[in-house]
Amino acid sequence: MDLHLLNIFHTVAKSGSISQAAKELQYAQSNITMKMQQLEKNLQTTLFYRHNRGITLTDKGSMLLTYTEKIMDLIEETKAAVNDDQTPGGSLVIGSMETTAAVRLPTYLSAFHETFPKVDLTLKTGSTEQNVQGVLQHEMDGAFVAEPIEHPGLTQKEVFEEQMVLITDTKHPDISSIKDIQTRTVLVFRTGCAYREKLEHWLHQEGIVPRKIMELGTMEAIIGCVSAGLGLSMLPLSVVSKHIQNGSLKQHPIPHPYEKVKTVFVYRNDRYIPASLNQFINMFCDETIQKTF
16 A cells, blocks of 8 residues: 555545645645545545535545554654664653652653653643543553553553542541541542542442532642632642641541552553663663652
8 A cells, every 4th residue: 555645645634624735745736636536546435525614534534544543653663663773862752640740750750851861751741541542542652640550552560659648628627437528529630530530439439429529620729729628639648748747738548448549650562662761661660669658
């Protein structure tokens, strides 16, 4: 199959327009149209529905797009493997939960940058769900996420173990039972956060429906709102310990099996591991698991 045709097809499919693809590729629009007709003839199928707003992929077109992206990823991986002289360099995109990025990673990332200055390291934060999808879709080389992760395409290595605590404002009475929180507002990250899922699972197991669940976008927002008495939340002790020590938050223990969450580093098991990623994995994962804060 002609890789040049596949590259044009990929551009057309992603842009949703023959004219837009022609601009991006700097080709004549008639040339793009001819190339796509040639590809459809070679494959003996219709790849696009054409309409006045542009084009829409047929089922066969969507299937071809999936395979085309796999082929393109494999070509790039092959180039990287052939050109890799085992000297860490180039781009390295790592995903992380916001809490892990804020508390656990700065020292390691600084050391990695100092040791391997030729690596262009990028850190992207998001929920466990977002990070897993980022790795699976080749948008990230690896990511720090919360267990459990069950996917045949991913390798995972344990790196941190977090002690979870309930946090409230300092005037809140002691919480002796999870039932004590059912009249309070629960502050959580958006859907996809592993800590939220852990808390919601605990509440579900106890048959408790909180008065209100409020979603907030950042760790700082949750901590600030909890400190102001708006509600309570469940976060790693490593994240809130300083706030507890300075008297702006109060912690409450969590019973087994909800009190621990392991952070793992995940990466695809079907791709070549460049020297930069290999060294990054070694820095975090070849030592004994980092113990609870």
